[in-house]
Each structure stands twice: as C-alpha cells, then as structure tokens.
Amino acid sequence: MIRLTGVSKGFGGTSVLTGLDLEVPTGTTLAVIGRSGTGKSVLLKCVARLLYADAGFVMVGGEDVGQADPRALRRIRSRMGYVFQFAALFDSMTIGENVEAPLRREGVPPTEARRRAEAVLERVGLGGSADSLPAELSGGMRKRAGIARAVVAEPDYLLYDEPTTGLDPVTTAVIDELMVGLKRDLGATGIVVTHDIRSALRVADSVALLHEGRLHTEGTPQEIRDSTDPLVRAFVEGKSELWPEHSGPGR
Numbered sequence: 001m002i003r004l005t006g007v008s009k010g011f012g013g014t015s016v017l018t019g020l021d022l023e024v025p026t027g028t029t030l031a032v033i034g035r036s037g038t039g040k041s042v043l044l045k046c047v048a049r050l051l052y053a054d055a056g057f058v059m060v061g062g063e064d065v066g067q068a069d070p071r072a073l074r075r076i077r078s079r080m081g082y083v084f085q086f087a088a089l090f091d092s093m094t095i096g097e098n099v100e101a102p103l104r105r106e107g108v109p110p111t112e113a114r115r116r117a118e119a120v121l122e123r124v125g126l127g128g129s130a131d132s133l134p135a136e137l138s139g140g141m142r143k144r145a146g147i148a149r150a151v152v153a154e155p156d157y158l159l160y161d162e163p164t165t166g167l168d169p170v171t172t173a174v175i176d177e178l179m180v181g182l183k184r185d186l187g188a189t190g191i192v193v194t195h196d197i198r199s200a201l202r203v204a205d206s207v208a209l210l211h212e213g214r215l216h217t218e219g220t221p222q223e224i225r226d227s228t229d230p231l232v233r234a235f236v237e238g239k240s241e242l243w244p245e246h247s248g249p250g251r
C-alpha cells in the first residue's frame, strides 16, 4: 500500500501541496487528476523521494520513504517503476538498452536482461524496436518504451506521470489496456497522474481530483462520473466554462 499523510511541499515560499492525505490499497490503482501546475508531478516525486516532502509522511509498503536511509531507499526504489512525464529515455542508448538498464543495475546477467527486455518490448508492441534509438521513435512509441523500462523488473509499485498525454485516442486506449493488464499480472499498486479523465476512469479503482494542492474529491470512477460537484463536472465534461475562474483545465 502507498499512503500519504498530511503531505505538504512548497518551493521558495510558494506552497504546492497542502496537507495531502491519500491511500492506495495494495493491488489497486489511484488516478490523480487536476489542472496543470496543481502539483501532480510533485506528488509522484515525493512518493519516490525524488523530492522531499516538507511535512507529513509518505509510506510505501510499510516503509517511511522520508526517513529511509540510502540502503532502504534503494530497496524501496528497486520495487518501484516510474514512468516519467517526458519518457526520459537515454538518447544515446538503444530502446533495448534503455529497457534493460534497471535489470543490469540489479546485476541480472546480460543475456537474461536482454531476453526479459525483449519480452516486455513485445508486450508493449515494440517488438521490432529494440535496436532503434529513442530519436527514431514517435512520441507514442517513446511513451511505451518508458513504460517497458518501468515494468521490466516487475515492480510492486508503479508510478505513471501522464502516460497518455498528447497521444491519439487509439494509442491512448492501447496504453490504458496495457496499464490495466500490468496491474492484473503484477498485482502492482499504482498511481496514475493524468489530465485525461477518460483514461483515469478506465484504468483506476479510485480517482482523486487535486485542486490548488489539496485533495478536492476522491471517488470510484462511477462516483466521479455521477458527481454533481462543479469542479468534477468540469473535468468529466471537459468544459472550461465550468471552472470557477473561467479558465480551462491545463493543456
């Protein structure tokens, strides 16, 4: 399980997350939606301790991420897959080498690492792309390569930052199915940060709407679909005029 209790994070006096409480039971997926700049990526980074929370606790599988010493942190991170918002592949390495990297870091022998990387690439529909460089792939293919790298070591925790943003609806549906299948097969506990409400409703057991760094609403996909809350409706219907300040959901 992943649990955030009273998590706050700011930068230079500006508060981004304020007293956030969230719980993701083992084997479930939480989607976090919210406008651009509301702190969604910051939240994920606090879970992986790429950023330190200023206050509160982040617990991952019973371990306090904020208090973890370097060894404990390595152990926690080795059980975690992180899909970065902008794919973040190593440009000078092939797709195959990128996907193998987490296995190599854990000392998996090269032939086995290669075999497992190829199997995962096959799974994300990139079977023929192991020898390509990231620059040779489309945006959607790079996203899928980023997912392959995040899941190759069969993590217990999966953190996805905008896995489908900017992709066409067909590629989005493919990635959504992939996320659902991986959750089923790995039994992983996941957080999916997304602008894409349809994607959130498809992949998540629970959906949390962040607004101005606070948890505004959380509910099952059905509860979110049926909600009469104006902010939730603005998201579900994609209507910018429903936002209190008359500006649309980001990007």
Ligand SMILES: Nc1ncnc2c1ncn2[C@@H]1O[C@H](COP(=O)(O)OP(=O)(O)OP(=O)(O)O)[C@@H](O)[C@H]1O
Pocket (backbone or CB within 6 Å): 011, 016, 034, 035, 036, 037, 038, 039, 040, 041, 042, 043, 085, 195, 250
């Ligand atoms: N390392 C950092 N240093 C200073 N400010 C930061 C840092 N990271 C994020 N911020 C600020 O925190 C706020 C929230 O950023 P964050 O990236 O979490 O937004 P987001 O909800 O993921 O937005 P988007 O939907 O556009 O990805 C922004 O105002 C951003 O400028």
Ligand SMILES: [Mg+2]
Pocket (backbone or CB within 6 Å): 040, 041, 042, 085, 161
């Ligand atoms: Mg972000």
